[in-house]
Structures are given as structure tokens and as C-alpha cells.
Amino acid sequence: MSTLNTSSEKSLAPSRDAKAEHALQLACETLQIEADAISNLKQRLSGGDSSAFINAIHLVLHCKGRLVISGIGKSGHIARKIAATFASTGTPSFFLHPAEAAHGDLGMVTSQDVFIAISYSGEAGELIAILPILKRLGVKLIALTGNPHSTLAKLADLHLSVHVEKEACPLNLAPTASTTVTLALGDALAVAVLDARGFKEEDFARSHPGGALGRRLLTHVKDVMRTGNAIPQVKPDTKLSSALLEITQKGMAMTAIVDHDQRIVGVFTDGDLRRLMDKPLNFSELMIADIMRKNPHRIGPEQLAVEAVEIMEQHRINQLLVADADGKLVGALHIHDLTRAKVI
Missing domain, CATH: 3.40.50.10490 (Glucose-6-phosphate isomerase like protein; domain 1)
Structure with a gap:
């Protein structure tokens, strides 16, 4: 056997x-x-x-x-x-x-x-x-x-x-x-x-615009950011309920808060709302200025889109506001925008 x-x-x-x-x-x-x-x-x-x-x-x-x-x-x-x-x-x-x-x-x-x-x-x-x-x-x-x-x-x-x-x-x-x-x-x-x-890498990218490196090094924030009515934004004296409606309608899971000169003063996200749920607050009377996060992270429209990715990864955020040299809101980015553009 x-x-x-x-x-x-x-x-x-x-x-x-x-x-x-x-x-x-x-x-x-x-x-x-x-x-x-x-x-x-x-x-x-x-x-x-x-x-x-x-x-x-x-x-x-x-x-x-x-x-x-x-x-x-x-x-x-x-x-x-x-x-x-x-x-x-x-x-x-x-x-x-x-x-x-x-x-x-x-x-x-x-x-x-x-x-x-x-x-x-x-x-x-x-x-x-x-x-x-x-x-x-x-x-x-x-x-x-x-x-x-x-x-x-x-x-x-x-x-x-x-x-x-x-x-x-x-x-x-x-x-x-x-x-x-x-x-x-x-x-x-x-x-x-x-x-x-x-x-340099930038020079190589110009010779390879169709490749992954070209997309990463030649795509600017202004090329992929949301603009105009697509940007979720409210004024500081907006009630929370109205701000939540703006967040829902624009589909970015956040809204920017801007003053009357369109300068960014804060941001409010879905994550901020979840953190508020444990607090004994009168949500029907809350103004967005009372609960917004001041001095939010931002980026310029002329910067490379890969820089936006770096900021998001560093601070573990999914959205980023785009501001001009005067601090005025000109656009908004979601991580999905960068993914669709194949920057990441």
C-alpha cells in the first residue's frame, strides 16, 4: 500500500x-x-x-x-x-x-x-x-x-x-x-x-498630458472646482435650518459662510452637525454664525489640484473652499471632484 x-x-x-x-x-x-x-x-x-x-x-x-x-x-x-x-x-x-x-x-x-x-x-x-x-x-x-x-x-x-x-x-x-x-x-x-x-516634473508632464503625471501636474484647482450657483454658501445670520437646506440642495455635505463682501468667514459641514446632536441646543433658533468653524482651510484657484489633495489628506477633510487673493469665495472642491478628474 x-x-x-x-x-x-x-x-x-x-x-x-x-x-x-x-x-x-x-x-x-x-x-x-x-x-x-x-x-x-x-x-x-x-x-x-x-x-x-x-x-x-x-x-x-x-x-x-x-x-x-x-x-x-x-x-x-x-x-x-x-x-x-x-x-x-x-x-x-x-x-x-x-x-x-x-x-x-x-x-x-x-x-x-x-x-x-x-x-x-x-x-x-x-x-x-x-x-x-x-x-x-x-x-x-x-x-x-x-x-x-x-x-x-x-x-x-x-x-x-x-x-x-x-x-x-x-x-x-x-x-x-x-x-x-x-x-x-x-x-x-x-x-x-x-x-x-x-x-523638472512639470516639464515632463507637459510632454505627457495624457498620462497620470500630466493630469496631476497640469490640472489646477480652477479646472475642477465648482463655481457660481453650485457653491453652497450662506450669510452669517442664516438660521441653521436654512443652512441645512443649502447643504442638502448643493450636495457637498457642507456650506461656506460668507459676509456681504463675499469673504469667507466660516464653514459648516455634516460632521459639525453630527457633533452638535449631543449638545442641549435649541436647533430651531440657532444662527449658523454661532456654530460655524471659523478660518476654514482654503486654497487658491491657480494652485495645482494635487495641492488640494494634500490639504484634504493632511487635515482629513472631504471639502475645501477656494478663495481669491482677497479671501473672497470663488469656488468649492469635494474629494469626488478630484477623483472624477483623475487627480487621485
Whole structure:
């Protein structure tokens, strides 16, 4: 009986065949090779290649035109990503296909531009073919290659090495480690330029208005606040019963109390009402001025909506009054307004 149980347990136990083990080993080796390649790039960048990299930062940073990035094949895919990274971090940039460039698209390049050419061999025919035109235009050329003695490297104003000891491909043929290193170097250059340019979160948001960060950093209080008749408000001499009617009608679970000049003097919320219920008061005769909370929290219409979220979270409130520079009521915010605007 025990023998049958043991046999059953063995049959249910997960197992890997030799092919699966080999595939997993190869995957781990690939990651290690690419990690080592980036580590070697880091060492070169902090050593002999540092001056070229710093000069590249200077060229891109002081470019009066645009950054044009080009490559063919796998290098072209990497070039597209690098161009997109630069464009989204404050450097006007675009990808130019070298084959299309030779058939008219070079008209997009001006003498004010900086051109980054990517080719691991440094001998890509499509890139070499357009170099004379770029030189004639006076375009500054940065080459990213794995061969400092290549045609592209020799003709460039600056050469940045993306050399790797070997590709992760078992045949040492398919661009793997070399494309990873090239992309990493492009990211490093973009981040260095970003920092030197003083690029901030707000700048990033302007390039990404459709994203969550864009909504958070580009949405102002005035964009989402309630205005006009939608603002619950009463005067200090209003009876509690009338104030409660205003709260109910406007659906914000609170009302602002303003003087005759429309300046905010207080606020009264559903929470304040619940706290009053335990007190022996004559509710039919109460004036809102007698029970309102004075000097309520407020925010300006030009402030960012995320600042309103911060105030609400800090003080554990769900509503916030909006006042102008003179303290006059111009709007009101409920936490739901910010949620609908996807600020939170």
C-alpha cells in the first residue's frame, strides 16, 4: 500500500526535462552576459571614455536645432527608442531612417542639428552613404559604434564606444548584448542632458498630458472646482435650518459662510452637525454664525489640484473652499471632484 502511495506522489511531482533545464540556463546566461556588458560600459564611462561622453552632453545641450538619431536594422529600433526618450525629456529629437534619408528625407536635417549615428560595426552602408551630405551641411556628428577604427567612428566629431566582448546569442551573431548596451548608453546620455537642462516634473508632464503625471501636474484647482450657483454658501445670520437646506440642495455635505463682501468667514459641514446632536441646543433658533468653524482651510484657484489633495489628506477633510487673493469665495472642491478628474 505504501509503495503505491510513493509511486503516486512521484507521478504528481513537477519535473523538468533536459530541454527545459537548458532553456532556463541559457536565459540566465543571457541576462548575465548583458549585465556584464553594461557593467563594462559603466567602467569605461568612468574611465577613458568620460571626456567623449561629457563632450557629447555639451553638444546635445547646446544644440540650436534638433537631435537627429539614425540607425538601420536592430540599431534603428534602438535609435527610435533613444530619440523618443530625448523628445520626452526636453530635447527636441526625431528618428531618421538612413535609407529614406538618402531618398529625400535628408531635407529634414539642418546645419543647426546634432546627428547621432548608430551602427555596431560602424560600416552600415546606408549611414556611410549620407555622411558626405551631413559633413557638407556642417552637422555635428556623434557615432555610437563597437569599433573605434570603423569608417563611421573616424568621420564622426565624437565617438562613443558600445563595444561588447560577446553577444548573448549562442552563435554570437544576433545583436543582443550590443543593442542592450547601446540603449543603456542612450538612456545615460538623455538623463545626463535632462539634469543639465534643469528638466523638472512639470516639464515632463507637459510632454505627457495624457498620462497620470500630466493630469496631476497640469490640472489646477480652477479646472475642477465648482463655481457660481453650485457653491453652497450662506450669510452669517442664516438660521441653521436654512443652512441645512443649502447643504442638502448643493450636495457637498457642507456650506461656506460668507459676509456681504463675499469673504469667507466660516464653514459648516455634516460632521459639525453630527457633533452638535449631543449638545442641549435649541436647533430651531440657532444662527449658523454661532456654530460655524471659523478660518476654514482654503486654497487658491491657480494652485495645482494635487495641492488640494494634500490639504484634504493632511487635515482629513472631504471639502475645501477656494478663495481669491482677497479671501473672497470663488469656488468649492469635494474629494469626488478630484477623483472624477483623475487627480487621485
